[in-house]
Amino acid sequence: MIFYRRIPTRRYSDYRLYRSILREVYRYRCAYCLRHEYFLGGEAGCCIDHHRPIGGLHARPELQNDYSNLYWCCWECNENKANTWPDPEDYIQGSRFIDPCETEDDHDKHLHVHADGTIIPLTNAGRYTCQILKLWRRHLVFYRAELYRRHVEVEEISSLLSEKKLRPELREPLEAHLRTLLIMLEPPVFDRPR
Numbered sequence: 747m748i749f750y751r752r753i754p755t756r757r758y759s760d761y762r763l764y765r766s767i768l769r770e771v772y773r774y775r776c777a778y779c780l781r782h783e784y785f786l787g788g789e790a791g792c793c794i795d796h797h798r799p800i801g802g803l804h805a806r807p808e809l810q811n812d813y814s815n816l817y818w819c820c821w822e823c824n825e826n827k828a829n830t831w832p833d834p835e836d837y838i839q840g841s842r843f844i845d846p847c848e849t850e851d852d853h854d855k856h857l858h859v860h861a862d863g864t865i866i867p868l869t870n871a872g873r874y875t876c877q878i879l880k881l882w883r884r885h886l887v888f889y890r891a892e893l894y895r896r897h898v899e900v901e902e903i904s905s906l907l908s909e910k911k912l913r914p915e916l917r918e919p920l921e922a923h924l925r926t927l928l929i930m931l932e933p934p935v936f937d938r939p940r
């Protein structure tokens with residue numbers, strides 16, 4: 747998945763003020779594990795990640811409020827990533843975090859997801875990202891498998907509904923089930939009460 751970062755209408759000196767625009771840009775999903783906020787307890791299940799860490803060995807504190815360095819991210823990925831950043835020699839070898847805002851860094855180019863939700867790195871960047879962020883976690887495997895099943899079901903039901911001769915008593919429950927599936931694939935968004 748690629749995220750298209752739009753330029754904000756104004757610049758802020760406090761990165762936290764980019765929160766709402768980041769949520770929209772990242773389609774309410776974690777930039778790394780791609781889980782939707784809906785499955786993480788809503789907005790509170792995510793936070794703002796500094797792609798290039800602002801602390802630690804390879805810190806770039808000057809990027810703290812730099813919009814291009816801000817990613818919407820679940821708390822788990824954020825904690826796993828922490829201040830980790832590859833050494834320059836590893837970076838040259840491709841061991842780095844996937845950057846889902848770069849066209850060449852589509853998750854699918856670096857990671858292959860099987861129907862059962864297991865994930866296989868295809869590149870050094872995929873391996874590094876998978877390892878540091880622990881994308882092999884059991885509940886993520888389950889989540890990806892569930893998502894895959896729903897996509898398959900949507901295709902099957904859509905195909906059945908395209909049959910003109912489908913009896914109305916069969917069509918109505920299928921349409922209702924399809925609506926439920928589609929909501930789970932593109933879930934509703936809830937803001938945190940303020």
Ligand SMILES: [Zn+2]
Pocket residue numbers: 776777778779780781819820821822823824
């Ligand atoms: Zn995540």
